[in-house]
Amino acid sequence: MTTRQRLDLLSRAYPRLFPRTELLRLLRAQLGHADALDRWIARDGVRVRARAPGLIYHVCAGNLAVSAWTSLAHGLLLGARNAVKLPGDRDDSTARREILDFVRGLPKQLRGLVETHRTLDDDLFSRADVIVAFGSDATIGNLRARTRPGQKFIAHGHALSLLWIAEPDRLNSRQVRACAVDVLAYDQLGCLSPQAIYAPAGTKIGPLGEKLARALEAEWRAIHPKPPRPLPVAARIAEARDVALALGHRAWLPPKGHLGWTLIHDPDPAFQPSPLHGVIYLRTVAEAKLTAALASVAGRISTVGVAGQMASGQLSSRWEKAFLSLGVSRFCPAGRMQFPPLTWHHDGRPVLGDLVTWIDSELPA
């Protein structure tokens, strides 16, 4: 089967997740040519072709299935065999079931390239050419220690994302709604989910909070099915609300106090993790203090979604510089945080380019 055949099968099975044109763009962007795996391609006076790994071992995250789907799609596009270590049970995520559903939904020719395991298969793990691992620092460390020399290890450790409201006074309703989409997509469980909304110092918090609260409620109402709120999740949401109440922080809560979303203004600009599940902190920070406010998560910030300034141009270069110094690897308009293009450099790396090796031929064609 050629790359293009696999691409067609994948995009036909999941046209919204993996549109054909985007997959082609991904191949061209990262391998230089859509057929680079199937034949020699002339490049810089020599001929090259890419070699796919024989076996990729995917260790999947427990929070969201989408990272596993994408990782699998990369392996399938390359024509590799894919072994999947499924995440364990947890009460606030259906990731495992969704990964299995995704595999079942693949056409037979691609499904034959995938096998799933509930526990780590030591034999497959040691035989894999590439390990792609999602997880905590401890998990990544443990897995890395098991790798053999020469085995590629691609780690996606923990990361978080932020929303930046560049011009709060000029925020229109579409942009506010886009912020709400980012906060509530995937129940805020992904590394691309914002854990805080930052706005420049001096922002009038009251009006901004009101707008955001209205948008969050509207977005929550639009979500079907609603994400679950089992006891441990409800407990953390209630705790965040109580802490805000005790500290005298302004909080915007949904009507009748449902647990879909919670917006809390924290006057301390220093980042504090959110309990997720729709709990979002609104903070203001002076430009000069941004790096200090985010110092505890420097190097772990994946995406900054930007609202309020995109209509008039790009992110202000001063703020951009500050975020870049914190290691941010992606900027995008608000509303797109959870929906990066397939060509996205996940954690700043080429997702296909990392998997393949190259063969060079200086012989005449």
Place this chain on the structure above:
Amino acid sequence: MNRSDDLSLPAAHRAWTKRLLGPINETAWNELSWELFARQFARIPAYKRLALGRGTTPKTFQSWKDIPAVPQQLFKRTRLFSHPAARPGVVYETSGTTTGRPGRQYLLDAEVYRAVSVEGAHRAGLFNGGPELFFLMPPPREAPHSSLSAMFGFWQKALRQTGHRFQVRKGNLDLASFRKTLAEAIKRGRPLGLCGTAFSFVHVLEAWTGLPPLRLPRGSWVLETGGFKGRSREIAKADLYRQIARLFSVPDHAIWNEYGMSELSSQAYARGTAGLHQTPPWARVLVCDPVTGRETAVGRRGLVRWIDLANVDSVLAVQTLDLAERTRDGFRLIGRMARTEPRGCSLGAEDLLTGAASGH
């Protein structure tokens, strides 16, 4: 002590302790809890805000079950100290955090904590037979902000025991030395009490795999506490107890769990794998629904809320994230919840907070 007394006076502290350790019937319990709530409501701004938000004030107080509880997390965010004009003499801290905010329990002095932690252990039966104690912890002088080390130090003094009781020195648990110490203690024939965190026992079990079991004298016991907070390795309680029982040759019912935390002054104890925790008379536990804040029905799960009348210097009511089932006589602790549980690619508090809030 009447209601106008100033609890910041050591004498008043002593008088309060005396009331706690005396008989407490339902009327006395309600009176004591009202007094402490009223005092802390008036003196701790964050607590007052929370109580007002909940619609409960000393004037509207009807039952101790109405007392608003502060979330454990609040000890990380603000100072909950009921003596605004005084300087705390003792500060106990929860595990450190990379965001620089451990939870802090501020005490005027450690006297109430000392009295109730010794009396609580005594009433639970831990001191029966005068066991010789050993602690898999650093001594209090090496860990001045550890409430667990402090408590074990109080026990040591209460039982008038001298010598090297604390086995962790300068951050290091010398297992060879500990084994030798134990072997000598076993020869003396007195019952032994071995105390430490669950994780420290896992460490011992792993290190002594392959070594012959130790035969602790009759009447000996093992006390574990604190779970596996912030640790990547953990084993099920039943497995841990089985392995402890085998290594130290003690029956299941001689293995105790201590359930306490830095933010509290009192502790609950349970015996054996299936044992239910018992609180001392001056502390009670409610199992509550996190959304309604109300006590769950018998047989239903909820979160542990402590009402600790010995928590005189901070806040008497603490809402934990620990999961429990309400039983007819009390509660069955199901698990101590990590601060947050996002795993995979989303960075959650569990990764920012090295260790968790609960535990000493």
